Amino acid sequence: MQPDDPAPASGPAPISASAEDFQRTLAVVQGRIDAAAQRAGRDPKEVRLLPVSKTVPEERLRAAHAAGIIQMGENKVQEAQRKSENLADLGIHWALIGHLQTNKARSAAAFAEEFQALDSLRLAQALDRRLQEAGRGMDVYVQVNSSGEDSKFGLPPAEVPAFLAQLGPCSSLRIRGLMTLAANTPDRERVRACFRLMRDLRDAALEAGTIGPGLLSMGMSGDFEMAIEEGSTCVRVGQAIFGARPSPTA
Ligand SMILES: *Cc1c(COP(=O)(O)O)cnc(C)c1O
Numbered sequence: 001m002q003p004d005d006p007a008p009a010s011g012p013a014p015i016s017a018s019a020e021d022f023q024r025t026l027a028v029v030q031g032r033i034d035a036a037a038q039r040a041g042r043d044p045k046e047v048r049l050l051p052v053s054k055t056v057p058e059e060r061l062r063a064a065h066a067a068g069i070i071q072m073g074e075n076k077v078q079e080a081q082r083k084s085e086n087l088a089d090l091g092i093h094w095a096l097i098g099h100l101q102t103n104k105a106r107s108a109a110a111f112a113e114e115f116q117a118l119d120s121l122r123l124a125q126a127l128d129r130r131l132q133e134a135g136r137g138m139d140v141y142v143q144v145n146s147s148g149e150d151s152k153f154g155l156p157p158a159e160v161p162a163f164l165a166q167l168g169p170c171s172s173l174r175i176r177g178l179m180t181l182a183a184n185t186p187d188r189e190r191v192r193a194c195f196r197l198m199r200d201l202r203d204a205a206l207e208a209g210t211i212g213p214g215l216l217s218m219g220m221s222g223d224f225e226m227a228i229e230e231g232s233t234c235v236r237v238g239q240a241i242f243g244a245r246p247s248p249t250a
Pocket of ligand 1: 052054075097181219220221222237238239240
């Protein structure tokens with residue numbers, strides 16, 4: 001937009017709708033990622049931004065793609081599969097980031113490049129079998145319940161080492177690292193403790209040789225800068241890019 005363009009018609013809160021809007025919003029988020037990495041003495045290139053497109057309609061995702069968003073995270077397999085079919089022409093990399101029931105393994109194996117919420121051996125085996133059938137592989141993160149909150153999925157931290165050690169035979173799963181949602185609390189130190197716990201689990205697994213490159217998917221719109229300070233290599237950002245979601249549980 002040129003500086004002398006007329007002001008846009010006033011309307012509801014500014015949510016990115018055009019590719020240009022998305023480019024601006026992305027630049028802001030990327031700037032915050034870079035600054036957090038630099039504060040922590042890290043190379044910003046170590047931190048991947050995974051835009052979380054759940055609940056966002058397909059037309060807006062086309063605009064987001066035009067702005068350079070080529071990977072998207074979704075938490076529901078049905079919604080993700082529908083989007084992957086309707087947006088197939090765009091070649092988007094789809095990452096499933098939410099809990100998956102074992103009976104949805106076949107659906108996930110059909111289109112997702114990546115699954116960040118592995119939390120049971122049964123599911124690992126089901127995914128592996130479906131992937132073998134489809135002749136595909138998948139990047140996988142093991143989800144950890146780092147906050148201990150009942151509402152959260154993921155393995156208890158104490159079970160992570162033994163779980164990772166059992167995944168070897170699932171040869172179509174490429175184990176990339178660990179994923180978590182930190183405590184949902186205004187207490188910043190409790191949030192930070194979740195991220196530190198994840199880093200310690202990752203370091204132990206690297207030593208045991210059970211976690212591939214040992215990546216850490218942690219940090220969302222409300223806490224991604226702190227997650228980067230504590231070692232995150234993948235931040236999953238929805239609302240800071242796409243605007244507030246209608247329902248807090250969505
Ligand atoms: C929704 C979601 C996010 C993104 O949350 P925002 O607050 O929109 O940034 C990240 N990770 C998971 C697993 C999610 O379900």
